[in-house]
Amino acid sequence: MLYWFLIIFLATLLVKVLHHFIFGNYDYWKKRGVPYIQPKPFFGSLVEVALGGAHPGKYIGQYYYKFNSPYFGFFAFKKPYLVITDPELIKTVLIRDFNSFANRHFVSDKKIDPVVSNGLFAIKNPVWRWLRQKLSPFLSLAKIKLMVPIIQECNDCLKDYINENVGKAVEVKEMSAKYATDVIVKCSFGINSNSFKCEDEFRLAGKALMGQSFMRSLKVFSYYYAPKLVKIFKFRFIESSAVEFIRNVFLETYRKREESGVNNQRLDLINILIKMRNEGAEFDGFKLDEDNLVAQALTLFSSGFEAAASTLAFTLHELAVNPDVQHKLREEIRSVTATDKGLCFSDIQSMKYLDMAVSETMRKFPAVSFIHRECLEDYKIPSTGLVIQKGTPILVGLYGLHYDERHFPDAQKYKPERFSDDNGSNITNCTYIPFGQGPRACIGQMLGILLVKMAVTEILRNFSIERDSTTVEPVLLTPFPIVQAKGGLPLRFKHLSVNF
């Protein structure tokens, strides 16, 4: 009798343990009355994404219409995540109650990746707030204006490159990545990376950062959705070769600059970091030692060039497949800029249609799919009473938000007019957030926009942009976490018959 009792007891225990291992707490959202994406045993709700069958932003985005709720849940393996969809709630999380959500949900483990974890993107509050305040002067409006001549030099290289390739199919994503690399490296470090002239090491480092290999995608996926895999396999977010290259270049430039003395007129990133270090800046045990200096340089480079390149490439694509928009934009550029002169900041700022076109690109193809936050203390949502538990990852999905027909009717269409003075003022707050929102929004927004606008202006002043026979429209996104078009973005450039 005892024997049978023991067997039944052990069998029940085994079933329970197995059930927990496979299904975890998959009733977590149900118990709280939150609609959720049904999980698959063990893997959770993102199996299709993890297996490379769907772009994460588009995959999560499709559920915006399925649930009539200000939020919905999903499971990454067994961990519950909350996606917030209601603009008021997004405003509450990103701005109003920011202190309860100040950190990005992203692995930040100094033992596994000391460089990335100490960079502005990954570092946790309160060190984050202190660091952000210190780095902000590098990307202030006054500094951005001083960067115009530097960007113009990179623009000239871009123009030469297109001139050499007129009439041929040009992969504009790669072209835009070269240009954005040159701009960010020159503005941050004062170095010419010359990506158009040779397969420069900065460009190679960029490719290592943003490549779409299986391993790269797995690492990016794990940093957001499978932190345990990061810990078990000690995944470094960025390839060691890329880190080493940037470290060497950065420190060499840093030391040379330190020896020659800081020129206060030229407050690029290196000079700002030298000043901070000389002032003995330190907060809560966080010091600007060499590793932490390199971390900031690498973070700005890696966060900046891909997003800006993606925005530029998709803008060029949309201009090629919407010739009426291209024509209208060229007319505006023609009316504002002089033929024989470089571009100036006020010209760029004064072009309303240019701003509308770039804004519409960032609505249709936000370079970053999700805004990630982590709940830092149990938090009761005022409007519904749901308590978000401490440690819960919160997502705002830009592909859901920007394609929501209630806010952007005919959302699949490229319509810069959505952002005209008349229409733009009707856009509901926090339904259009390509740079995120609140204190932790993109620090490089002004530089990113400026470099995109200057390139578009220079290209349209000199060339017409046309489809190639291999251009795919509508664009399909690859299933990788980094936003990329399937089959690339091939286009052709022609000289304008009447130059201006």
Ligand code: HEM
């Ligand atoms: C068109 C170009 C760009 C787009 C669309 C873009 C988009 C974004 C987005 C969506 C975020 C997350 C914001 C949030 O969590 O609320 C972000 C963060 C960030 N971006 Fe950008 N970005 C661009 C250009 C740049 C550039 C040029 C730089 C640097 C030179 C840069 C540096 C950063 C950094 C460091 C962060 C983390 C900020 C923090 O946590 O305090 N970005 N960006």
